[in-house]
Amino acid sequence: MINFASDNYSGVHPRIMQALTAANTGCACAYGDDTYTADADAAFKALFGDDIASYVMVNGTGANVLGLAALMRPYHAVVCSEIAHINVDETGAPENVLGSKLLTVDSKDGKLTPKDVEQFLFAKGVVHHSQPKVISITQSTEYGAVYTPEEVKALGDFAREHDMYLHMDGARIANAAAALGVDVASFTRDAGVHVLSFGGTKNGMMFGEAVVFFDKKLAEGFEYLRKQNLQLLSKMRYASCQFVELLRDDLWLQTARNSNAMAKRLAEGLAGIPGVEICNKVDVNSVFAIISPEHQEELHKQFAFYEWNEATHEVRLVCSFDTTEQEVDSFIAAAKAICR
Ligand SMILES: Cc1ncc(COP(=O)(O)O)c(C=O)c1O
Incomplete structure (x- = not known):
């Protein structure tokens, strides 16, 4: 079965596996008091500057939920897109752990603008309403769209104007950085993001994500939140040795460049095939396309992928750090043969 289902169907990058093996010698202090975790923190500081705090986490859901928890009280609300991972793919963990409301915005590509958030401001100061406190955006989005640094900054400025915080789910931040070709700090710290979930698992790690605070005051007590909420x-x-290796010599960007390039190749090859309609602008590593259920069934005999929208038969095809040109070309050839 050839994987276009998700970037976490892929295995572990060989360099990460070597780093894991190398770390597996002798003993090391537990719970993050080890040199690998200190090196991971140094690697994040090299990316974002010394004035940050980084925390290695078990998974992306934990990173998102606890990054938000650091910013909120239970009567606060998070504004996010309807298709945000925190809204649809975390089994209600944000609501459960934060005790807070998510205020969602209809957005096909998953992006938010200040105007989208503005509609919730009427609730501010009204005791009967959850208080909008955090804007949460995903970079790149669940629909493969990318915020420019200016678009993030507009949200960062808006958040500050209205006494709110800006949170970024960066499960696929590497794909966004590779697509934009700019310094990662320019669309995070410099654009006004307060807290970032920095992804690793979707980009060649075995497991692990990180929470990065760009305002260290907001990280006060985070080590207790992390332990109390099962993420220590x-x-x-x-986990830390994997981040050290992923961030060494820009491996994280090389891997993301491959997944992005493979998605572009796939979209270009599929475009023009009768019976396949490409729905998104392919900037990162996912292609969304409408393919009839009968054709999907045939393609499923060789390829793993998901139907994103059952009503429209839009499928999501995801490329990974280890997706090859041959795999992409075999999907295109099969689609040519099947989708007539
Ligand atoms: C946008 C986004 N955020 C976060 C996550 C992390 O989720 P997990 O808890 O499975 O690591 C994912 C994984 O699917 C994702 O796609």
Whole structure:
């Protein structure tokens, strides 16, 4: 089965596997008091500047939920897109852990603008309403769209004007950075993001994500939140060593460049095939296309992929750090043969 289902169907990058093996010698202090975790923190500081705080987490849901928890009280609300991972793919964990409301905005490509958030401001100061406190955006979005640094900054400025915070789910931040070709700090810290979930698992790591605070005051007590909410890894060196390797020599960008390039190749090859309609502008590593259920069934005999929208038969095809040109070309050839 050839994988276009998700970037977390892929295995572990060989360099990450080597880093894990190298870390597996002797003992190391537990719970993050090890040199690998200190090196991971140094690697994040090299990307974002010294005045940050980074925390290695077990997974992306934990990183998102606790990054938000650091910014909120239960009577606060998070504004996010309807298709945000925190809204549709975390089994209600944000609502459960934060005790807070998510205020959602209809957005096909998953992007938000200040205007989208403005509609919720009427509730500010009204005791009967949840208080909009955090804007949460995903970079790149669940629909493969990318915010420019200016678009993030518009939201960062808006958040500050209205006493709110800006949170970024960066499960696929590498794909966004590779697509934009700019310094990662320019669309995070410099654009006014307060807290970032920095993804690793979708980009060649075995497991692990990180929460990065760009205002260290907001990180006060985060180590207790992380432990109380089941995200403190005991043998943390095994997650941290992966980040050290991923961030070494721009491996994280090389891997993302491959997944982005493979998605572009796939979209270009599929365009013009009768019976296949490309729906998105392919900037990162996912292609969304309408393919009839009968044709999907045939393609499923060789390829793993998901139907994104059952009503319209729009499928999502995701490329990974290890997707090859041959795999892409075999999907295109099969689609040519099947989708007539
Ligand atoms: C946009 C986004 N955020 C966060 C996550 C992280 O989720 P997990 O808790 O599975 O690591 C994912 C994974 O699918 C995702 O797509």
